[in-house]
Amino acid sequence: MSEYVHKSHNVSVLLYHLVCPAKYRRVVFTPEVDGCLKEVCLEIAKRYEIQFVEIGTDKDHVHFLVQSVPMYSPTQIARVIKSITAREIFKRVPSVKKQLWGGEFWTKGYFVNTVGQKGNEKTIATYVRNQGREKEYQQLHREGSVKRTVYPLFQ
Known part of the structure; x- marks a missing residue:
């Protein structure tokens, strides 16, 4: 989960939901590529002040919940x-x-959205975590806690 980031002159909790499609919307996220992506993201987190709260792949695109x-x-x-x-x-x-x-x-474009810490962080985190898992999506959709959003930019 997200944490307050304390700096010398500010305290912040900035969360972003970032969606990045693969070039040509090709189905490239195999288990091997998925594992590699997650390893690289851990390395990015060490070098930059970017923390990956959740990473979810869905065959031709990736959802990141980053702070x-x-x-x-x-x-x-x-x-x-x-x-x-x-x-x-x-x-x-x-x-x-x-x-x-x-x-x-990656494609040249991407989708980014701010995420509120208390209001919908848990919902977005669940959505990102369950990318590519149809059963979990259907269960969440029935419960009404997650609405599947179609991003026209990436169709």
């Missing part, structure tokens, strides 16, 4: 995550390059 500090804009966070993960996945799982012939892993 950061005010000095990083959502655009900078997306740029750091997308550039480092793309480079490392291509390096560690070379077979992905054959599926993505243009030399890019």
Whole structure:
């Protein structure tokens, strides 16, 4: 879960729901790529002040629930995550390059949304965690706690 980040002149809790589709919406998130992605994200968390609260993959896109500090804009966070993960996945799982012939892993666009700490963080975290799990999605959808959102930008 998120925590208050204490700096010398501020205290913050900034949470972002970031959705990044693979280039050409190709189905590239195999268990191997998924594991590699999560390892790389742990390395990013060590180097930058970006904490990954949840990561959920769903065949052709990834949902990240990230927490950061005010000095990083959502655009900078997306740029750091997308550039480092793309480079490392291509390096560690070379077979992905054959599926993505243009030399890019991610699409140019992304979706980002702020998440309230108390109001809907738990709901978004559950949604991100259960990406690609149809049974859990149906159960959550029936209970009314998560509404599946279709992002027109990525269709």
